[in-house]
Amino acid sequence: MRYGHHRAGASRESASRCRQDDRDRRRLLRRRRGHPLAVGKGAKRPSRARMRGQLLDEAARATLPSAVDVCVCGGGAAGLVAAISAAEAGASTAVLERDFSCGRSILATGGGRCNLTRLDLDARAYNDPAFIDAVCGPLFSTDVLGFFDACGLATSFESEGDTRIYPLSDRASSVREVLLGRARRAGVILACAREVGGIGGDSVLFRELFSDGEHSLRAKAIVLAGRDGFVPAGLDAVPFSPLLCPVACEGLPFDELDGRRVHARVTLLRDGKTVLDEYGEVLFRSYGLSGIVIFNLSRFARRGDTVELDLAPGLDDSSFAKLVSSAGNAAGIVDPVIVDVLGDEKHVSCTVSGLAQTEHAQVRRGGLVTGQFDPATLMVRDRPGLFAAGEVIDIDGPCGGYNLSWAWRSGQIAGTAAAAYAKAGA
Structure with a gap:
């Protein structure tokens, strides 16, 4: 989930907090390892280029065998959970991640706080309720919380009477740390700076970003869990499009309203009929509207609404x-x-002209069509040994922990099933 926002219009704060959490993590690792780049208070910080070089060096030191039981393509939320689940089920497991470190996308979720899940997860909030019900079942949030309890993550509710659940530390970096730690304890090989380019038979083809070399890794089972849009040939997929983002509008003096906030009831109308009706904080921007309630509206809005x-x-x-x-x-x-x-107006209206700031959209709609998966295992029915989890599947939900919950739970299911498939094949 690329950019989550707890407060309306918090994209800049979220991105800043993401960068700070990533710096904090690198500093912790350097201190633990006695690294020469460790810095104390008042010391000059290493440049971004030097940090990038350090991460590339660390990625290059991660050695891959010629073959593993399970290869997970993507080291984000779903990918890390899938890898942990596969490894703890007894499968040798490797993650191929294009970024220079795994789990960075987690840092930006929930405005840097990570809305882990919620107690009242409802399949009807997703774009494919029947599939969510079939995959996640009645213990959806219980299974997610059980997984993170085993990670050693303390959690708390957002506030009294609220069903949203956050890490007790109020930092997304805590979630990332416990996932990375559990993955390493399980023996997962985290191979970063490696971009997946294709699947050939039982091999994953990838390019090393630190050497530009082309390589392959054989695997008895493969889990697709990346956000980069890679879809193997022959699978049915819906084109990706951004969701959970601001909405561009016309019809109000937005330049004069830019930066003002109001708690409002927001109704989306199409041909005079209500499409969505929600209450929440709205942030006026020069291009239109933003805020959590508007992000939810972006899942349904069309030009002219x-x-x-x-x-x-x-x-x-x-x-x-x-x-x-x-x-x-x-x-x-x-x-x-x-x-x-x-x-002195109580009711005002405007017209949707499109979506805005799509480069900071929290999630994407589209991906692999759900009908081609076995909901019990998330394996592609006519491609034995090929599984998927998270955003690569055409599933999306509103703000408030729905999309991360899907990433966590689908990762658990796909990873566990992939390990079982690999071991049965052995």
Whole structure:
């Protein structure tokens, strides 16, 4: 999940926190190993280029055998869990990851806090409820929490009465650390800076980014879990498109409203019919609308749809009018700057012109079509030994822990099943 946001419009903060968590992790590793690049307070920090070179050197030192039981393509959320599950089931396991280190995408989730899962996971919130039900079953969140409990991760609710679950440390880096630690204890080979380019028979073809060399790794079972859009030939797939991002709109003076926030009821209309109706914080941007509720709306919005905002959802129209009449304006109800721009309006509307800041979208829609998988194992039915997990499958859900929950649980299932397949073949 590439960029998650706990607060509306927090993409810059999320990216910054991601970078800080990654620096913290590298500093911890250097201190543990007595590395010469370890720095203390007040010391000059190594340059980004030097850090990049260090990570490439570490990636180059990861040696791969000629063959493994299970090869996991992708070292993000789903890939790490799949690799751990396979290795703990007794399979020799390697991860091929294009990035210079595994699990970096986790650092940006939940605005750098990682909304791990939620207690009230509902299959109906996903784009394919029947498939989610068949794969994850009734103990969806229980299975996810059980896995992380075994990792040694302490968790807590976002707040009293809230069902969203975060690491107790309130840092996504804690989630990444426990996953990497468990993977290493299980004997997983984490081979970073290796870009998967294809599958030939029982071999995964990849390129080393530190040498530009072409190589292959034989595997009895392969788990696809990458975010880079790699889809083997012959499989049915829906083109990838960004989701959970801001929405570009027309029809309001957005330049004058840029940066203002309001708690509103948001209704998405198409041909006069309600497509989505949610309450939450909306952030006005120069190009349109942002915020968690808008990210959820982006899953359904089409060009030409109407977005209606009720700027005072806690008041009925009559009560709103009385307060405005008493005060002479709506500045006692709505942000005075918004009132100055929009007037004493309770209801305003705009027209969707597209999605915005798609390069920072939390997830993507598309990927491998669900109908070609056995839901019990996540193996492709007509490609024995080929499994998939996470975002590479055409599954998406709203904000609030749904997409990470799918990554964790599908990784567990695919990894365990891949190990069983490899051992049976042996």
